[in-house]
Amino acid sequence: MAPNDVGSTGIGAAVRRREDFRFLTGRGTYTDDINRPNQTHAVLLRSPHAHAEIVAIDAKAAKASPGVVAVFTGEDFKAINGLPCGWLVHGKNNTPMVEPKHPILADGRVRHVGDPVAVVIAETKDQARDAAEKIAVTYKELPAIVDMKAALKGGGTPVHDAAATNLCFDWELGDKAATDAAFAKAAHVTKLDLVNNRLVPNAMEPRAAIGDFDRATGEYTLYTTSQNPHVIRLLMGAFVLGIPEHKLRVVAPDVGGGFGSKIYHYAEEAIVTWAAKQVGRPVKWTSERSEAFMSDAHGRDHVTHVELALDKDGKFLGMRCETLANMGAYLSTFAPCIPTYLHGTLLAGNYATPAIYTNVKAVFTNTVPVDAYRGAGRPEATFQIERLIDKAARELKTDPAELRRKNYIKPDQFPYQTPVALVYDIGNYDATLDQVLKLSDAAGYAQRKAASKAKGKLRGRGIASYIEACGIAPSNVVGSLGARAGLYEAATVRVNPTGNVVVFTGSHSHGQGHETTFAQVVSDMLGIPMEQVEISHGDTNRVPFGMGTYGSRSLAVGGTAIVKSLEKIIAKSKKIAAHMLEAAEADIEFKDGKFTVAGTDKSKTFGEIALAAYVPHKYPLETVEPGLDETSFYDPKNFTFPAGCYVCEVEIDPETGVVEVQSFSAADDFGRIVNPMIVEGQVHGGLVQGIGQALLETCVYDKDGQLQTGSYMDYTMPRAGDVPSFKVAHSVTACTHNPLGVKGCGEAGAIGAPPTVINAIVDALSEYGVTHIDMPATPNRIWKAIQDAKAARH
Amino acid sequence: MPTVNLTVNGKAVSANVESRTLLVNLLRENLALTGTHVGCDTSQCGACVVHVDGQSVKACTMLAVQADGAKVTTIEGLANGDTLHPMQEAFRDNHGLQCGFCTPGMVMSAVCLVKDRPNITEHEVREGLEGNICRCTGYHNIVQAVLAGAKAMGR
Ligand code: FES
Ligand code: FES
Numbered sequence: 001m002a003p004n005d006v007g008s009t010g011i012g013a014a015v016r017r018r019e020d021f022r023f024l025t026g027r028g029t030y031t032d033d034i035n036r037p038n039q040t041h042a043v044l045l046r047s048p049h050a051h052a053e054i055v056a057i058d059a060k061a062a063k064a065s066p067g068v069v070a071v072f073t074g075e076d077f078k079a080i081n082g083l084p085c086g087w088l089v090h091g092k093n094n095t096p097m098v099e100p101k102h103p104i105l106a107d108g109r110v111r112h113v114g115d116p117v118a119v120v121i122a123e124t125k126d127q128a129r130d131a132a133e134k135i136a137v138t139y140k141e142l143p144a145i146v147d148m149k150a151a152l153k154g155g156g157t158p159v160h161d162a163a164a165t166n167l168c169f170d171w172e173l174g175d176k177a178a179t180d181a182a183f184a185k186a187a188h189v190t191k192l193d194l195v196n197n198r199l200v201p202n203a204m205e206p207r208a209a210i211g212d213f214d215r216a217t218g219e220y221t222l223y224t225t226s227q228n229p230h231v232i233r234l235l236m237g238a239f240v241l242g243i244p245e246h247k248l249r250v251v252a253p254d255v256g257g258g259f260g261s262k263i264y265h266y267a268e269e270a271i272v273t274w275a276a277k278q279v280g281r282p283v284k285w286t287s288e289r290s291e292a293f294m295s296d297a298h299g300r301d302h303v304t305h306v307e308l309a310l311d312k313d314g315k316f317l318g319m320r321c322e323t324l325a326n327m328g329a330y331l332s333t334f335a336p337c338i339p340t341y342l343h344g345t346l347l348a349g350n351y352a353t354p355a356i357y358t359n360v361k362a363v364f365t366n367t368v369p370v371d372a373y374r375g376a377g378r379p380e381a382t383f384q385i386e387r388l389i390d391k392a393a394r395e396l397k398t399d400p401a402e403l404r405r406k407n408y409i410k411p412d413q414f415p416y417q418t419p420v421a422l423v424y425d426i427g428n429y430d431a432t433l434d435q436v437l438k439l440s441d442a443a444g445y446a447q448r449k450a451a452s453k454a455k456g457k458l459r460g461r462g463i464a465s466y467i468e469a470c471g472i473a474p475s476n477v478v479g480s481l482g483a484r485a486g487l488y489e490a491a492t493v494r495v496n497p498t499g500n501v502v503v504f505t506g507s508h509s510h511g512q513g514h515e516t517t518f519a520q521v522v523s524d525m526l527g528i529p530m531e532q533v534e535i536s537h538g539d540t541n542r543v544p545f546g547m548g549t550y551g552s553r554s555l556a557v558g559g560t561a562i563v564k565s566l567e568k569i570i571a572k573s574k575k576i577a578a579h580m581l582e583a584a585e586a587d588i589e590f591k592d593g594k595f596t597v598a599g600t601d602k603s604k605t606f607g608e609i610a611l612a613a614y615v616p617h618k619y620p621l622e623t624v625e626p627g628l629d630e631t632s633f634y635d636p637k638n639f640t641f642p643a644g645c646y647v648c649e650v651e652i653d654p655e656t657g658v659v660e661v662q663s664f665s666a667a668d669d670f671g672r673i674v675n676p677m678i679v680e681g682q683v684h685g686g687l688v689q690g691i692g693q694a695l696l697e698t699c700v701y702d703k704d705g706q707l708q709t710g711s712y713m714d715y716t717m718p719r720a721g722d723v724p725s726f727k728v729a730h731s732v733t734a735c736t737h738n739p740l741g742v743k744g745c746g747e748a749g750a751i752g753a754p755p756t757v758i759n760a761i762v763d764a765l766s767e768y769g770v771t772h773i774d775m776p777a778t779p780n781r782i783w784k785a786i787q788d789a790k791a792a793r794h
Numbered sequence: 795m796p797t798v799n800l801t802v803n804g805k806a807v808s809a810n811v812e813s814r815t816l817l818v819n820l821l822r823e824n825l826a827l828t829g830t831h832v833g834c835d836t837s838q839c840g841a842c843v844v845h846v847d848g849q850s851v852k853a854c855t856m857l858a859v860q861a862d863g864a865k866v867t868t869i870e871g872l873a874n875g876d877t878l879h880p881m882q883e884a885f886r887d888n889h890g891l892q893c894g895f896c897t898p899g900m901v902m903s904a905v906c907l908v909k910d911r912p913n914i915t916e917h918e919v920r921e922g923l924e925g926n927i928c929r930c931t932g933y934h935n936i937v938q939a940v941l942a943g944a945k946a947m948g949r
Binding site for chain 2 (some may be wrong): 025711
């Protein structure tokens with residue numbers, strides 16, 4: 001197709017990304033690439049202890065160190081608010097969660113390794129680092145609280161004085177009596193204890209922040225590695241530093257991956273912004289990777305007991321779960337909502353289980369705060385459900401795929417009200433199951449298994465379904481559940497006089513390719529070439545408002561806001577066209593970039609209308625304002641519900657416990673797809689993060705709260721050689737409540753992959769009688785499981 | 795402070811650096827070549843890979859003074875004006891990048907890895923990229939890109 005042909009760039013086309021040229025030639029602008037004139041450098045001194053009182057800080061030598069501009073400690077921040085939490089969860093009996101202050105710099109007590117204690121600002125980063133080493137802090141160590149079960153027993157000094165047993169909240173969802181009744185009449189009950197291992201998000205770009213203050217205008221600017229600059233402006237401006245919006249600009253330029261970890265408002269952002277005024281110069285801070293391990297919010301970290309009740313035909317009757325969720329030492333921005341409203345509400349999965357009850361206890365420990373990481377609550381829920389079903393299938397000696405199929409919510413049951421609050425609008429889980437069985441060549445498995453066996457290897461095949469709830473909404477509902485923010489998105493579509501278009505979106509792209517996908521939507525709807533469309537994001541001074549990117553919401557929520565604005569543009573353009581063409585507005589049709597009087601060949605192009613809007617000579621000035629610029633705020637009616645089914649085959653060497661993922665097939669239903677190339681890329685990336693959780697990654701604290709996995713030497717990141725190429729396919733049931741029919745695809749892989757991989761491993765090890773293995777299923781764990789099983793037999 | 799003289803992307807440059815300055819800092823800070831990234835502090839991630847005398851090197855693992863007299867190519871020096879190098883083009887065409895942060899190091903590593911190996915296998919590419927971490931792409935499309943780039947470079 002000719003490059004100007006809209007068909008080649010519209011919805012559904014695998015358009016190559018427009019952002020790639022700058023990234024491929026080294027011309028991206030990430031926060032650390034920005035340098036402000038006369039800038040200084042900040043280095044944080046962090047606690048080496050998990051739990052300690054600060055007895056004294058002597059910064060004299062540091063202040064005298066070459067190049068040092070200033071040293072600040074917790075004393076300097078005493079009068080400043082702590083970092084706010086964006087979600088207030090109420091537990092049983094409507095008891096509000098314990099919400100302790102999260103000081104910017106430690107206030108008399110450190111609560112995790114990496115808790116910031118002091119900041120040195122110097123001419124160069126090396127000088128700041130040298131000086132930080134000269135700060136003498138006298139600590140009085142306290143016993144560390146690390147294990148959640150032990151933490152809840154209390155005793156010793158709790159993490160926060162306000163929570164004597166370290167309990168943040170004790171929350172429940174579902175009908176307990178109905179669930180217990182379901183268990184009482186069950187023909188079979190399957191039980192499982194499992195751990196959702198703590199992960200470190202590890203976006204490849206470490207966090208960074210530059211604070212700047214303009215004495216002439218009184219305006220602050222913060223450049224930061226954020227997924228949602230407007231949210232940071234609100235949280236930091238209104239809640240921490242008391243800077244009004246009109247005096248605070250937040251810029252999130254190119255951002256090198258987020259996966260949730262760059263949603264939150266972090267102390268360093270407030271420090272550089274505040275300090276820029278104090279020292280009268282810009283202040284820049286860039287995290288080192290080892291700092292990232294002890295200061296970026298971690299993910300997962302649930303310990304769960306879960307049970308499934310089945311009738312004699314294998315129909316699910318009920319499910320009940322008890323989860324301990326680690327909050328870490330302080331409440332990160334969205335931490336309380338992850339194990340509750342993004343986890344408990346997902347426990348129906350893809351199944352018509354009539355009764356579900358869950359209880360979640362959130363616990364403070366002397367570890368890094370835990371918050372959303374790709375999937376956020378939904379991987380934890382999916383892992384519980386899908387491992388449990390697999391175990392049930394094994395116990396009942398039935399095919400795990402067919403047990404799932406038997407219990408799926410069927411296409412004619414939508415909209416479907418689950419027993420855990422959500423209403424699924426649409427889906428077809430049988431279709432994704434059929435698709436994945438084909439994709440993964442279920443028929444040829446016996447042969448592959450035999451071939452593995454002939455090589456002395458154990459082969460296993462695992463299956464898992466998932467459902468995800470994306471685009472968390474509506475604001476009314478989440479507000480009643482404790483959200484302290486709205487969850488809409490905003491977009492302005494500005495048509496310039498010569499017919500080109502700039503979209504200002506509150507969504508933020510940090511790898512998702514919005515500059516391409518959103519431009520495709522505009523190109524498709526306005527019938528203009530993509531080259532005439534620019535997508536602008538990431539700067540609060542350019543974009544009117546926004547809630548940012550998380551929870552796979554950008555296209556479903558942010559994209560819809562763009563569509564709403566485009567609809568307004570088209571409606572206004574029709575009025576202008578009607579006037580120019582001397583026809584009734586109702587007779588104007590808009591197609592392929594042309595406004596035509598129905599049934600005639602009289603028409604005006606989009607460009608002609610745009611020009612008329614700005615040069616309003618022959619123009620309906622009495623009824624229509626000049627200009628062509630529309631803003632919309634879109635608040636979704638419901639979540640969207642992508643779903644899918646995955647199959648994985650593994651081969652295990654029984655002598656060493658080494659697992660090789662031989663194949664991985666993913667069948668997803670993301671609703672309508674705008675750019676299939678980008679969507680597949682999102683699936684691939686999510687899958688590897690999920691496989692990483694299942695096989696390689698885990699964050700380990702020792703009993704003293706020392707972080708054992710503090711660098712890439714100890715924390716195993718998935719590398720190219722650890723994973724296979726993937727087979728991915730899609731089926732489509734279009735979302736019923738947004739105009740694009742889209743659902744979101746960013747987290748699917750990370751949600752569906754862990755149970756798929758573990759189910760495959762347990763299948764491979766089933767001949768030894770192994771029924772469960774914890775993540776990550778390292779060679780050591782697998783080898784040990786084999787040895788233990790062998791020993792138990794003798 | 796020692797002076798280093800080297801050639802970067804075909805241009806002779808000279809800078810005064812502390813003896814502890816890393817090559818990557820010389821490139822990013824003294825020469826404002828910010829395409830080379832820093833993703834870790836343990837020489838594990840490969841975001842900083844450049845070519846030093848034709849070999850791929852982690853620029854965070856070499857002192858600036860060690861590069862005295864060397865010919866260094868960074869990601870900024872790979873394309874020919876606005877014409878992308880075949881490996882860059884292959885990454886674009888195969889969607890081998892998302893956030894772009896690992897990309898400069900990935901591309902520079904890949905160029906060295908496949909040099910004179912147009913028929914390199916998927917397995918060899920996966921093993922050969924051991925020193926480069928990408929958190930976004932799941933490697934699938936990077937591997938496709940490197941295989942396609944290898945073919946294109948062999949032409
Ligand atoms: S910055 Fe990670 S290897 Fe050089
Ligand atoms: S593209 Fe983001 S780390 Fe590779």
